[in-house]
Amino acid sequence: MTGRRGGRPLVPAYLSTGGVARPSRPQLERLSVLRSTGAPAPTGLPAAQLALLDALDDGSLTVVEAAALLRLPVSAVRVLAGELIDRDLAASRAPIPTADRFDPDLLKRVADGLRALKHPR
Amino acid sequence: MAFAPSSTPGDTATATVDVHLPDTARDLVKILVAGPFGVGKTTLIGSVSEIRPLHTEEPISEASAPLDDLAGVRDKATTTVAVDFGRISLPGGVVLYLFGTPGQERFRALWDDIAYGALGALVLVDSRRIDASFDVLGLVEESGLPYAVAFNAFPDAPRHHTEAQLRAALDLEAGTPMVTCDARDADSSVDALLALVQHLIDRQTPENRGPVTG
Ligand SMILES: Nc1nc2c(ncn2[C@@H]2O[C@H](COP(=O)(O)OP(=O)(O)OP(=O)(O)O)[C@@H](O)[C@H]2O)c(=O)[nH]1
Ligand SMILES: [Mg+2]
Numbered sequence: 001m002t003g004r005r006g007g008r009p010l011v012p013a014y015l016s017t018g019g020v021a022r023p024s025r026p027q028l029e030r031l032s033v034l035r036s037t038g039a040p041a042p043t044g045l046p047a048a049q050l051a052l053l054d055a056l057d058d059g060s061l062t063v064v065e066a067a068a069l070l071r072l073p074v075s076a077v078r079v080l081a082g083e084l085i086d087r088d089l090a091a092s093r094a095p096i097p098t099a100d101r102f103d104p105d106l107l108k109r110v111a112d113g114l115r116a117l118k119h120p121r
Numbered sequence: 122m123a124f125a126p127s128s129t130p131g132d133t134a135t136a137t138v139d140v141h142l143p144d145t146a147r148d149l150v151k152i153l154v155a156g157p158f159g160v161g162k163t164t165l166i167g168s169v170s171e172i173r174p175l176h177t178e179e180p181i182s183e184a185s186a187p188l189d190d191l192a193g194v195r196d197k198a199t200t201t202v203a204v205d206f207g208r209i210s211l212p213g214g215v216v217l218y219l220f221g222t223p224g225q226e227r228f229r230a231l232w233d234d235i236a237y238g239a240l241g242a243l244v245l246v247d248s249r250r251i252d253a254s255f256d257v258l259g260l261v262e263e264s265g266l267p268y269a270v271a272f273n274a275f276p277d278a279p280r281h282h283t284e285a286q287l288r289a290a291l292d293l294e295a296g297t298p299m300v301t302c303d304a305r306d307a308d309s310s311v312d313a314l315l316a317l318v319q320h321l322i323d324r325q326t327p328e329n330r331g332p333v334t335g
Contacts (some may be wrong), residue, residue, distance in 0.1 A: 065174060074177055
């Protein structure tokens with residue numbers, strides 16, 4: 001084996017993602033919500049991007065759910081989603097809308113919801 | 122409402138499960154279910170999740186391979202770890218995700234990525250092998266995530282430990298909730314999650330900044 005300096009991975013991530021190794025939307029979290037914009041997919045869209053877009057046809061998906069469905073690592077879906085967003089084929093939103101980000105009642109709603117699971121009315 | 126995605130050939134695991142978000146989903150929050158191998162993470166997630174737990178295969182090569190460890194690089198480059206997760210839709214548009222998080226030190230980069238934005242962690246401890254949870258407790262504490270400890274009740278677990286002994290053995294900070302649970306039982310698992318969430322509420326102060334974001 002030849003030595004590899006700098007710890008570069010043997011299979012570069014961009015091989016599976018059509019040439020872009022870094023998502024253009026670095027803020028995509030595991031629970032960021034992806035949805036299709038409904039714009040028609042251009043011909044020649046890379047197969048992996050098309051697969052993600054197809055998965056969004058049926059409704060919104062979080063990044064991690066898309067990864068599970070497509071059997072891809074989360075890192076790959078981040079890249080694919082970023083490319084779809086750049087093409088205006090998909091859109092994303094944060095897991096918690098900004099307006100709710102500092103909502104002190106959020107935890108209480110979680111607790112109430114969990115209690116309701118235990119004692120359904 | 123969305124229907125189940127058409128399955129790709131050979132895809133039986135997801136063919137009948139619709140993982141698309143309900144239209145009412147608004148606030149997506151997550152809790153880590155952390156612990157060593159075989160402690161019951163997948164079991165707990167499965168007993169409370171509304172979808173069959175899904176998983177992603179995450180490469181752990183780059184983070185764990187030392188830069189100069191040439192001999193081991195090829196093997197490590199193909200190493201993946203399965204991270205499973207479940208989902209519970211709660212009233213009021215809250216969707217709670219549970220991430221089963223392996224607690225070994227070598228998964229640190231993956232850990233940090235999963236922990237980002239989490240409300241807190243439920244640390245599962247097998248009282249037959251408490252020391253197996255030391256790594257994960259270290260990771261949780263370093264990441265600054267608030268947590269609760271749940272002893273998973275295995276039948277042959279030693280019964281002579283007092284709560285104080287267990288706390289001392291785990292070197293728990295005072296105030297850290299500690300409960301026992303049976304991960305196979307939904308109500309028991311929900312109780313353990315509630316112990317954590319109540320702890321998170323109790324920690325809230327007026328200047329609280331909301332969920333941890335980094
Ligand atoms: N008696 C008892 N058995 C349990 C409990 N929780 C899990 N088990 C059993 O312990 C075994 C391991 O549980 P898993 O849920 O697969 O553990 P895990 O933490 O997901 O393990 P890894 O994914 O390998 O890290 C299974 O056979 C479970 O049925 C519990 O609370 N009580
Ligand atoms: Mg498991």
